Amino acid sequence: MGLLQDVLDEGFSGIQHNFITAKLEDLVRWSRARSSWPASFGLACCAIEMMATGAAHYDISRFGMEVFRASPRQADIMIVAGRVSQKMAPVLRQVYDQMMEPKWVISMGVCASSGGMFNNYAIVQGVDQVVPVDVYAPGCPPTPETLIHAIETLHGLIETGELLKRRSASGSGANVHVEAAPVPAQPVPVMLGTR
Amino acid sequence: MSLVQQTNEGGQELGARSELTAKELLREVGSVLRMSEAEAAALALDEIDPTTDQTMIINMGPQHPSTHGVLRLMLELQGETVLRCKPIIGYLHTGMEKTAEQLSYMQGGTNVTRMDYLSPLNNELVFSLAVEKLLGIEGDIPERAVWMRMLLSELNRMSSHLLFMATNGMDLGAVSMMIYGWREREQVLRFFQKVTGLRMNHNFIRPGGVAADLTPGWRDDVLSILEEVEPRLDEYDVLMTGQPIWRERLQGVGVITQQEAIALSATGPTLRCTGLPWDLRRDQPYLRYDELDFDVIVGSYGDAFDRYAIRLNEIRESIRIVRQILERMPSGDYRIQDKKVTPPPRARIDESMEALIHHFKIFTEGFKVPEGEVYVAIESPRGEIGCYIVSDGTSTPYRMHMRAPSFVNIQCLPHMMRGGLVADAVAVISSVDPVLGEVDR
Amino acid sequence: MDLLHGCPTGDSRGQATVFASVEQYLPLVKKLADDGYNMCSDLTAVDYLTHPGRALPEGVEAKRFELVVNLLSLDDRKRLRVRVQLEDGQSAPSLFDLYPGTEAMEREVFDMYGIAFTNHPDLTRILMPEDWDGHPLRKDYELGQIPVQFKQVNS
Known part of the structure; x- marks a missing residue:
């Protein structure tokens, strides 16, 4: 009478199939991390390195991510690869809003992360002013190795579930408002440590 | 302001056929290239009646897998045929x-x-x-x-x-x-x-x-x-x-x-x-x-x-x-x-x-x-x-x-x-x- | 001083230039097009607001803006640069009828400098968003730098 009786009768040798036990929540997170499809949001130089990551030599399919989805509705991770201009920012936000929950964002390269060397009128100084970013990949452009490391980091974060908790605590979405840092009237002297 | 309004680029976009003057339309269908007036007239503008709205303007990009980045094109189609096309650029303007x-x-x-x-x-x-x-x-x-x-x-x-x-x-x-x-x-x-x-x-x-x-x-x-x-x-x-x-x-x-x-x-x-x-x-x-x-x-x-x-x-x-x-x-x-x-x-x-x-x-x-x-x-x-x-x-x-x-x-x-x-x-x-x-x- | 179609010529590091006033501009380019300069390879502008004392040949009055047109003759393999002086707010005739390829370039100059072109078929902004204020490449337009912000790490 089923598995339980087999075990009672014959011990563990009575089990016909392999099985594992886990919490459903963990299983869901595990599977989410291993089949997260990226939305190809290629903007500039970084997009070329992102495509190189998808090609034969670096082979992103090892992480279950080879399916670059053109439609945001089928994607889980948005890799913002490149500089985001003022004209592009509303489009970027629109694409982000079209993605299904749960969704994550990797900001690839310094231009997307902080504006990089283009601190000027045209570039949004950090894509985190438009969408919530989970992992920042440094470099100009980040090498495929860096991007793979960023993806690995994100996978780790997805498995722990921390990200979604944090986002639901902050009311979901990127209601981030960045204001210019207050400039102190008096310059603050830099104190050097003494021995 | 809705997102659609935010992403609208006004005059940079392809205008509807009914809103264009004849001259603008002629230019957009290709009379620019030193075409004689007879040739321009032969471009068969009157095949399409602007009042009967048989054409469709579709938007391609700026987020599109085959536009090589952030190129945005607006295409006017009649069935499968492209009548007019206008590239809209500037989505990667970096100053x-x-x-x-x-x-x-x-x-x-x-x-x-x-x-x-x-x-x-x-x-x-x-x-x-x-x-x-x-x-x-x-x-x-x-x-x-x-x-x-x-x-x-x-x-x-x-x-x-x-x-x-x-x-x-x-x-x-x-x-x-x-x-x-x-x-x-x-x-x-x-x-x-x-x-x-x-x-x-x-x-x-x-x-x-x-x-x-x-x-x-x-x-x-x-x-x-x-x-x-x-x-x-x-x-x-x-x-x-x-x-x-x-x-x-x-x-x-x-x-x-x-x-x-x-x-x-x-x-x-x-x-x-x-x-x-x-x-x-x-x-x-x-x-x-x-x-x-x-x-x-x-x-x-x-x-x-x-x-x-x-x-x-x-x-x-x-x-x-x-x-x-x-x-x-x-x-x-x-x-x-x-x-x-x-x-x-x-x-x-x-x-x-x-x-x-x-x-x-x-x-x-x-x-x-x-x-x-x-x-x-x-x-x-x-x-x-x-x-x-x-x-x-x-x-x-x-x-x-x-x-x-x-x-x-x-x-x-x-x-x-x-x-x-x-x-x-x-x-x-x-x-x-x-x-x-x-x-x- | 040599004149080319009645316009003073110059030489910049061995590159031929010709200076035209706004009135001479379109007729000059028309003549040059007939001379065999069959391609307009580049059209741009410079804002000389903070550098007024530049070297110009006699009889050419320095103004704030300068329109720079690079013409190319594919048959003779020659280049020629046309420089046109413009006041702020002055508009220039469009080269669209002669060289349709200048359409996007003139739109870019309009977008970046606010120089209007008469008879341009579609003079709208090209690089900046439609509702943008100001013309970024003017010298009195700020770079738009914002101070780099560092957030305190709460761990």
Whole structure:
């Protein structure tokens, strides 16, 4: 009478199939991390390195991510690869809003992360002013190795579930408002440590 | 404000047919190219009655997998046929020309190399040539630096065209071609990484020469690239050039005439596909291209297949050029020994205070460039890339303007697409091979 | 001083230039087009607001803006640069009828400098968003730098 009786009768040798036990929540997170499809949001130089990551030599399919989805509705991770201009920012936000929950964002390269060397009128100084970013990949452009490391980091974060908790605590979405840092009237002297 | 309103670009977008005046409509359906009025009238405007709204305007991009970045096209369709098309650009506008006014001539390379990110070395080269012309030292660049520049820019042309092979294949559904194109490109990039330290955005070619000498064993590295890529090009021929599906998909698609291409200022493969052999490497030689033996590849029909074939054969020509460079690479200095523009060698900094100050001055203040203005143009993989610099005698450019080939070539898209099928739109965009970083700068 | 079609010529580092006033501009380019300059390879502008004392040939009055047109003759393999002086607010005739390829370039100049072109078929912004204020490449337009912000790390 089923598995339980087999075990009672014959011990563990009575089990016909392999099985594992886990919490459903963990299983869901595990599977989410291993089949997260990226939305190809290629903007500039970084997009070329992102495509190189998808090609034969670096082979992103090892992480279950080879399916670059053109439609945001089928994607889980948005890799913002490149500089985001003022004209592009509303489009970027629109694409982000079209993605299904749960969704994550990797900001690839310094231009997307902080504006990089283009601190000027045209570039949004950090894509985190438009969408919530989970992992920042440094470099100009980040090498495929860096991007793979960023993806690995994100996978780790997805498995722990921390990200979604944090986002639901902050009311979901990127209601981030960045204001210019207050400039102190008096310059603050830099104190050097003494021995 | 709703998101739709936020992303609306008003007058930059394609207007509805019913809202246009007859003159505007005529222009948009192609009467611009010195067409006689009779010919313009024969464009059959009255076939479509503006009141019965039988046409549909669809939006393609800026987030679209086959628009090579963030190009946005608005297409007016009647059924499957494209009636009008308008590219809307600026989604990657980076303000580089403004930023260039803040950076010294020494730092300018970091800026321009990020414009056309598929051929960064060509961008640095044209910027360096323009600065050298302003300084009046263009004749004093050491031979080795000149030949190294040629070697790197030809290898860059190969990697850029290989990437075109990959993306062109991907856009047309030949996904295996994408994998192959990237595989060969990686070989070239690995050599770049070895020599310049970076895979892209090298800032290696600088005013006065190049940043460093070639690495030991570079000759074998280059030879192994050539030996690997050359037979693979024949494989591409088998896989694509002779394949009926590929030919069917590209031949006769996106046709542009020679007259149109010249009128629209198109350059590079977009001009050469119409049969005009115009290549700045041969027609206005720079560096030592006049001493090399190579052919200018031209097409004859001006269609997307010609542009594909030109690029494929240009890789072969680049291989031929690189082989000649390998034979003739001179020894010597890799940068000009002019104290004004060249920092002292690293070893000198440790022993000499003057050298340290000199080094510090060059990298913080830069060098002063005499007043004047020049326009220098070279042949990048995409066409004529020109650099216009105005100097006011300080160490930063007063104005730096890049004549970007993609920015100009993209104007051909409406003329290539008109009357074609919407399914061919992707093939046409891909065949022009625009790089949006360069279009928008 | 040499004149080309009645316009003073100059030489900048061995590159031929010709100076035209706004009135002479379109007729001059028309004549040059007939002379065989069959391609307009580049059209841009410079704002000389903070650098007024530049070298110009006699009889050419320096004004704030300068329109720079690079013409190319494919048959003779020659280049020629036309420089046109413009006041702030002055508009220039469009070269669209002669060289349709200047459409996007003139739109870019309009977008970046606010120089209007008469008879241009579609003079709208090209690079900046439609509702943008100001013309970024003017010298009195700020770079738009914002101070780099560092957030306190709460761990």
